[in-house]
Amino acid sequence: MAGGKIRKEKPQKGASASSNPHFQGGIPFHKSKGQHILKNPLLIDSIIQKSGIKSTDVILEIGPGTGNLTKKLLEVGKSVIAVELDPRMVLELQRRFQGTPSSTRLKVIQGDVLKCDLPYFDICVANIPYQISSPLTFKLLSHRPLFRCAVIMFQREFAMRLVAQPGDNLYCRLSVNTQLLARVNHLLKVGRNNFRPPPKVDSSVVRIEPRKPLPVVKFKEWDGLVRICFNRKNKTLGSIFRQKSVLSMLEKNYKTLQASQLSREESSDSTEMAKSVTALGDTLGDLSMDTDECKDDEDMEMDDGDAKASDFKERVLGLLKQGGFEERRSSKLTQADFMHLLSLFNKADIHFS
Numbered sequence: 001m002a003g004g005k006i007r008k009e010k011p012q013k014g015a016s017a018s019s020n021p022h023f024q025g026g027i028p029f030h031k032s033k034g035q036h037i038l039k040n041p042l043l044i045d046s047i048i049q050k051s052g053i054k055s056t057d058v059i060l061e062i063g064p065g066t067g068n069l070t071k072k073l074l075e076v077g078k079s080v081i082a083v084e085l086d087p088r089m090v091l092e093l094q095r096r097f098q099g100t101p102s103s104t105r106l107k108v109i110q111g112d113v114l115k116c117d118l119p120y121f122d123i124c125v126a127n128i129p130y131q132i133s134s135p136l137t138f139k140l141l142s143h144r145p146l147f148r149c150a151v152i153m154f155q156r157e158f159a160m161r162l163v164a165q166p167g168d169n170l171y172c173r174l175s176v177n178t179q180l181l182a183r184v185n186h187l188l189k190v191g192r193n194n195f196r197p198p199p200k201v202d203s204s205v206v207r208i209e210p211r212k213p214l215p216v217v218k219f220k221e222w223d224g225l226v227r228i229c230f231n232r233k234n235k236t237l238g239s240i241f242r243q244k245s246v247l248s249m250l251e252k253n254y255k256t257l258q259a260s261q262l263s264r265e266e267s268s269d270s271t272e273m274a275k276s277v278t279a280l281g282d283t284l285g286d287l288s289m290d291t292d293e294c295k296d297d298e299d300m301e302m303d304d305g306d307a308k309a310s311d312f313k314e315r316v317l318g319l320l321k322q323g324g325f326e327e328r329r330s331s332k333l334t335q336a337d338f339m340h341l342l343s344l345f346n347k348a349d350i351h352f353s
């Protein structure tokens with residue numbers, strides 16, 4: 001723990017600042033910045049050990065706070081680049097490491113990790129503010145060159161969504177999109193009492209290892225399909241693709257493509273993939289994104305009144321039948337299933353972005 005004077009900011013009645021879980025080293029913690037400091041040294045050792053850091057590794061740490069994890073990272077890696085939003089924490093880090101042998105191997109960048117350009121790194125190890133979990137995950141996955149792996153503390157439910165498999169309750173758009181780009185493993189369950197102050201939720205440490213090579217797929221297309229499928233993940237695909245709103249969106253895309261005679265390259269280059277992955281983080285943010293609630297009449301199934309629209313509907317349903325997807329549900333589809341489904345649609349000039 002960092003030492004230092006206790007500043008008397010908003011002292012709580014009946015409690016000295018030093019006994020207050022919201023203070024460390026004189027710094028009052030801000031919940032709005034997700035400031036929950038790791039206080040259990042055994043847990044920090046376990047995270048370090050499970051990270052598999054090499055002595056040659058450049059380590060990226062996001063949100064170093066007062067430096068409890070940073071200190072151990074400096075002991076095992078070649079260097080640490082730490083990105084911290086809060087200038088008070090940056091000062092505390094400087095104070096803590098100044099004059100120590102490892103100070104020359106620590107670079108602190110003050111700023112919002114979501115807004116700054118990330119430098120080269122081999123591995124990312126971090127106890128992050130949970131409110132940036134989703135955009136940060138996709139920012140990392142869009143970073144080039146790809147790093148070896150990221151070992152990150154997340155809110156437990158977010159972590160379980162990241163690793164969820166087809167058929168699991170928490171299997172969702174976040175699971176499918178992350179697992180397209182990376183292998184994801186649950187490493188460690190972490191109770192709330194390991195933090196100061198304790199957060200309201202339990203946590204988990206997850207390992208994210210980018211796939212190399214990345215799959216050859218247009219990410220916007222992929223996410224467009226997955227978003228539709230998980231809008232009602234327990235309905236059959238036949239029912240989802242009979243919805244008026246879905247059919248008219250697909251038909252509009254189809255007509256636009258026909259009119260402009262755009263070239264239809266199947267593969268995307270790495271830069272294009274990176275751009276669309278970054279954008280995805282912003283739309284995947286909350287945990288409530290995969291509700292399976294009934295939508296109102298805008299999503300009603302299409303009747304066969306309009307002949308042209310009906311042709312298009314038949315074409316879509318024909319593709320589902322052809323792939324054996326009509327009676328299947330998104331909650332049970334694997335990555336290979338989504339890939340197959342997308343290629344069936346794309347081959348028929350039906351696109352999702």
Ligand SMILES: C[S@@+](CC[C@H](N)C(=O)[O-])C[C@H]1O[C@@H](n2cnc3c(N)ncnc32)[C@H](O)[C@@H]1O
Nearest residue numbers: 036037038063064065084085086112113127129
């Ligand atoms: C959960 S605390 C972790 C502190 C420290 N790593 C530890 O484990 O003890 C999260 C840290 O991230 C910082 N932070 C919050 N939002 C950030 C952002 N957008 N970019 C960079 N750092 C951020 C907070 O100021 C805080 O220091």
